Amino acid sequence: MAKKRKVGNLLALAVLSYLTRAPMHPYELSRTLRDNDDVRSIRFNHGSLYMVVQQLAKAGFIVEQETTRAGQRPERTVYALTDAGRHELRDWLRELVEEPQHEYPHFVAALSLIAAIPPSEVVVLLGHRLGRLAELRAEIRDLIDTTIAKDVHPLFLIEEEYRLALLDAESTFVEQFIKKITHPKTGWGPLWATFHGEPAPAEERKQS
Amino acid sequence: MAKKRKVGNLLALAVLSYLTRAPMHPYELSRTLRDNDDVRSIRFNHGSLYMVVQQLAKAGFIVEQETTRAGQRPERTVYALTDAGRHELRDWLRELVEEPQHEYPHFVAALSLIAAIPPSEVVVLLGHRLGRLAELRAEIRDLIDTTIAKDVHPLFLIEEEYRLALLDAESTFVEQFIKKITHPKTGWGPLWATFHGEPAPAEERKQS
DNA sequence: TCTATCATGTAACCAGTTACATGATTTT
DNA sequence: AAAATCATGTAACTGGTTACATGATAGA
Structure with a gap:
């Protein structure tokens, strides 16, 4: 039986994964996901990304690190992974690899x-x-x-x-x-x- | 590209399918689905069934046929398939059989x-x-x-x-x-x- | 007869999608 | 310089799930 995650959307898994490399703001995540063709494997849309980032922050898996603005662009908030987030990533990935899920194609x-x-x-x-x-x-x-x-x-x-x-x-x-x-x-x-x-x-x- | 259905939940497909046999009320549908093991193939839960039935009615695919009450039980509304519903069932099933969908296991x-x-x-x-x-x-x-x-x-x-x-x-x-x-x-x-x-x-x- | 489980439905909550908004670049 | 598209974010809507409610039947 799959454990109940605080944030269940698989998009969150990708976010945690990319934040292990470096802190990023949501748009950068969005771009990276698309460049790496992850959108073929993980359901992605713009709105969901922002939602998932909020949820991860509320759950304590990521933290707002700094807020920058370049020129007159909207403010971009950079998020960094926490230890809890690193742990969640490992635990979740492990579960997905070792335990087949019942799905509904x-x-x-x-x-x-x-x-x-x-x-x-x-x-x-x-x-x-x-x-x-x-x-x-x-x-x-x-x-x-x-x-x-x-x-x-x-x-x-x-x-x-x-x-x-x-x-x-x-x-x-x-x-x-x-x-x-x-x-x-x-x-x-x-x-x-x-x-x-x-x-x-x-x-x-x-x-x- | 999959056509946009008025009711997209696959549970609706099962409902349409069973109503081709005879008019039924939601609970009877629920029981039939569970008895036939359809819940293994189509995501099912109680609340969703009632929602889907409402949506189908609003879309004109099924109609309220009669309302009966046995003893002091809550009223049960019996639904019947319409011609539009029969058509939707055929069309939808056809599409699902001939066109592979991009999915995200x-x-x-x-x-x-x-x-x-x-x-x-x-x-x-x-x-x-x-x-x-x-x-x-x-x-x-x-x-x-x-x-x-x-x-x-x-x-x-x-x-x-x-x-x-x-x-x-x-x-x-x-x-x-x-x-x-x-x-x-x-x-x-x-x-x-x-x-x-x-x-x-x-x-x-x-x-x- | 008390308790548990079944039968049946509604309502509140939450997650995910779509639509909207707006400044910045690029193309024509 | 007008039009189109990109970059970035927010907000409204809608569908799905969970939780609640309540009478009926069956088991202890």
Whole structure:
């Protein structure tokens, strides 16, 4: 069971992580996150960042260090990590690495209700999905290759490798699912079609 | 790009889906969802259900059909699907099946920041994760088998098969990652350790 | 019969997203 | 120099979760 964190938004984890390098103000954090492509892995938006920074400050994980203003720009508040913050970062990351979380991907939800679509249409949709999965795979592959070419160590791309692994597994699953529906002798298609008032199959089966 | 839905919570999709069978009141929906194990695939909690039902009604996807009270129980409002609701269900499900969504699993976030933990500790944590993944796999396998034994058609367990596929892919990935860190000649461990003030490796590499 | 748990709903709180605001740069 | 875009922050809105409330049934 995942521990209840004072600040639960994963964006906070990234903030703590970057503040280990040096104190920063929110905009600098924002820029760094975007430059490092962390926005691909951690849900980011402008408003949430400011909220999370406030929450971290209230929780004592970071402290306002100084307030500077350059020219007529709005004041920028620089935050620094506290010892409590350093500890929270370590503890939280450890938990995320060692303990798988129960999550709710959209495709799982779709699969759990997929019987509501007639099987002939489902195989078409799954075919489209396979195409999109292949496209996504190519994009990620390309991102990895061009980044490595800039001399970034592959350790900093490990999350993209993970995505590739999941994409491949999903593609394989979808292909097999299509076969389960369409297999000439044992396919689920005919039975499934009867849920939709389409022609009845030869033999009867039970449903839930 | 995913279309913007009037009601975006996936719980609403399940509600629409069950209302295709028969009109129901919220509590009955709640019970049905729990009985069918849909709560494993779609984030559920009591309060959200009532909210979602209200939203669906406001959007015109369902209508209040009648209000009954049995004994001294609170009044129960029965809702029925509208044509618009039937259409929304079809359209939404289609989209979820054919279009992969960009999502943000916790482990991806952890991987993107994992360099903040020293490599010797990471391999231990990854080892723990492998153990937990194996346990989860066994639980799901068991759930599938016992449900099939009750004569439920495997179509209604397809989302659990998908989960298995992802778990297996993740296990394989984690094993390979451990090897990448610990490989005697080419492992990332030594370089990585230098980020944490530990003994320097033989050759230099760049980081991001 | 007392206590616990179930059945059912509402309301208050909080986190996350979107929209707004405004000075500074850059482009045309 | 007008228009567009960037840099930076705040505020309002909305959706989701937690907590509260209360009658009914079942277990001890």
